[in-house]
Amino acid sequence: MKRSNEEVRQRRKQLIDLIKTSGFSDVKTLSHQLGVSEMTIRRDCTVLSEMGQIKQTHGKIEYCEAYEDEAHPTDSIEYIKDRLAKEAARQVKDGDTLFVNTSTSAAQTLRHLTDKRISLLTNNTSVIQMEHHPKSTIVLSGGEIRYPKAALSGDIAVESFSHVRSDVTIIGCSGLDLQTGISTSVIHEAKVNAKIIENSGKLIVIADYRKIGKQSNFTIGAIAAIDLLITDHYSDPKVIDLIEQQGVQVIQVPV
Incomplete structure (x- = not known):
């Protein structure tokens, strides 16, 4: 295959x-x-x-x-990201405590979880506008709001994730590379993401083919910390093989 x-x-x-x-x-x-x-x-x-x-x-x-021009993502990329988010939602059970970071792909997962009761802790303010299960608990981390993403960052956000451990964590990233690990391009979110990964139960990373094998500015975690990588079948198979050799389960969603 x-x-x-x-x-x-x-x-x-x-x-x-x-x-x-x-x-x-x-x-x-x-x-x-x-x-x-x-x-x-x-x-x-x-x-x-x-x-x-x-x-x-x-x-x-x-x-x-x-x-x-990656500054203007196409609708098709959004389609791929939604397919990955839907697969990530399948990994969440009713009653789970869930971490989600500021990634649009990770947040999209929540649109496929309206039928499940979850306890969510996130620094992603976009969740306020989303529909949730009526018995879910939604908690914002607090912290400084950074625009244009309206992401919560800083010491308060880091502290919020320091005293909780998730059952499942779903994050997106800017790059996923064997040398630099999981990385982000946003310095203000790096410490928060690192703490999210540190206190994760099952760590799920959503990364479309554009992120696989790519290095970004700030490392937030090691490849070996990932329990499940969800990507699409356009991702470089050589890089995917190397990631699997690190003990990471990989699901490549057909699109």
């Missing part, structure tokens, strides 16, 4: 490169260039279109320049 996923990933990378080089193409041409069936090309193009990497119009296939 891993070998098959790698072949698909490589083929789709070649497909994107061909479209990007020529400016546009069509199913028949790409089928001939890659030596695969037109049905395979159509299937690949459907997936890549949903991911925002290409766009299809009346049989014409074009490269999507907007995909390269």
Whole structure:
């Protein structure tokens, strides 16, 4: 299966490169260039279109320049993140005490937990606007509000997580790399995230394929601290293998 996923990933990378080089193409041409069936090309193009990497119009296939601008994530990336969040929600049992950090992917998990009674401690103020189970307990950590994310940080936030231990923790990150571990790009959230990881029961990390193998500025935990990594099947299989060798269970969600 891993070998098959790698072949698909490589083929789709070649497909994107061909479209990007020529400016546009069509199913028949790409089928001939890659030596695969037109049905395979159509299937690949459907997936890549949903991911925002290409766009299809009346049989014409074009490269999507907007995909390269991570400051404007595409709806398809949000779709992938939601699929990962839904899988993470499956790991939470009724009655669990849950930690969630300021990651949008981690917070999205809560939208799939409205049928479960949980005790939530978080520094993510976006949870205020979400629907929750009527018997759930929602606690904000307190601390300094940092915009634009409206994240709670500082010593008060760290202290809040110092006296509680979760059953399950769900976090997102900016990077996941063998050398630098779990990392974030936001210095003000680094200490809070580190304390969240330290006091976690089962630690679940949600990271889409863009984060796998990437290094960010501030390390918040070691790869070996992760109990479960939830990612998608576009993640680099070589990096995934190395992560699994650290004793981490990995679920790759098909998208």
